[in-house]
């Protein structure tokens with residue numbers, strides 16, 4: 001499913017950024033964060049994000065049903081709004097479909113997408129449909145708002161901050177492994193594959209974290225903790241260390257990893273698609289934030305690392321105490337890199 005390509009995602013984003021010109025006077029955030037941000041009035045920012053799911057790259061028909069494809073397309077975009085601490089409002093859909101696509105498939109896909117958007121008060125307000133000579137592509141753009149001054153960027157982390165993550169890691173990636181091996185039956189299979197098929201956008205958590213005023217930087221975890229920590233620290237011009245023994249890996253993910261014969265920590269660090277929030281805050285504020293999130297949303301939150309000065313680099317402290325360079329996360333166009341943990 002992950003195919004080699006002549007380009008890598010980070011490189012092509014840099015190329016686009018270099019050639020796209022300057023931001024307008026009312027644009028506060030451009031390319032390189034979870035959403036763009038445009039100043040609507042002195043008190044309000046408009047956030048916009050888009051994300052595409054392509055058949056054969058992000059999903060395959062035999063194991064991804066059309067409702068789940070619709071739900072997932074909405075959820076991954078809503079997650080980007082959550083990562084800024086914003087509130088989503090409207091969505092726009094571009095659907096590229098082969099001529100042979102059956103009407104019931106399209107109906108189920110749209111129902112999944114609209115249902116997930118509605119759950120968060122978001123209206124599908126427009127878009128386009130085009131004929132595809134090959135795979136199906138679902139591309140969604142979501143617009144939302146945030147109070148000016150309360151939006152959380154990737155750029156604000158400072159040395160000494162703690163790094164925290166909502167929820168649990170590695171389950172979605174374990175779910176993908178099980179979906180691709182339909183004969184591998186384990187008792188927790190359904191729960192694990194649902195985490196890949198239908199991620200939970202952390203909108204309430206993102207809102208609460210933004211309102212707290214204590215969070216300095218935030219990103220949603222689409223490409224694995226390792227890769228997204230790298231993105232956050234590059235944007236903030238810092239280093240970081242991640243404590244492998246503290247990663248919140250669920251019992252289900254550990255059971256699935258055993259069946260898949262892989263290391264659950266690899267899934268948490270490099271697997272991707274958990275769509276949890278990774279954020280930094282000054283260490284004295286961490287216990288209160290953890291309590292507040294648990295009380296108000298029921299979501300657990302765990303300290304997984306620490307922000308360091310940039311000169312100290314990016315590394316992982318393994319459970320045996322050894323320091324190793326941070327592995328790569330999942331990157332479109334790059335070859336897979338795994339198995340760096342004992």
Ligand SMILES: [Mg+2]
Nearest residue numbers: 034080220222
């Ligand atoms: Mg994102």
